[in-house]
Amino acid sequence: MPIYNKLVRDLIPNVIELDGKRFVTYRLDDQQYITEVNKKMHEELAEYEAAITSDDAIEELADLMELIHSAAKFHGVTVEELETVRAEKAVRRGGFEARIFLVEVEND
Template sequence: MPTYNKLVRDKIPQIIESKGKEFSTKILNDEDYIKYLKEKAYEELDECCAAETDGEAVEELADLLEVVRALSKQHGSTIEEVEAVRKDKAEKRGGFQDKMFLIEVKD
């Protein structure tokens, strides 16, 4: 039986059970939950970077967004509040639409 030791989506146990397989899970405490959400964020980002099509990239971005939503909740915020901070930073510092690549700054 494969060992995963990773955070999974809430319905994964039901999906595994529907296939007639046995599994084991545990509920994480808040500290471990944040730790494994951060690991999951790296996993989803890696999968996004490895995506070979736009469709695959969008799937992985959706997974990453789900992790961001969960992290924002764990940090006492909402995705809407995170979006408001993003907008404020974009107004002050810009976004990434111009594809600007900084080479160097001379003193």
């Protein structure tokens, strides 16, 4: 039986069961959960970076968004509250759409 030892989406056990396969899972405590969410974010980011097509990139971005939603909820905010923080920061510091690459800044 392959060993995965990773956080999976909530319906994956159902998918495995429908395939007629046996599996072992357990529920993570808070510290284990946020640790695994963080690991999964890194995994999905690597998959996004490796994506060849825009369709593949979009799939990986959707996975990252799902994890961001989960992390926000874990930290006690809604996605809407997170979006408010993002928007306020964009007003104060801008976004990344201008594609500005800072090379250096003169010292005083």
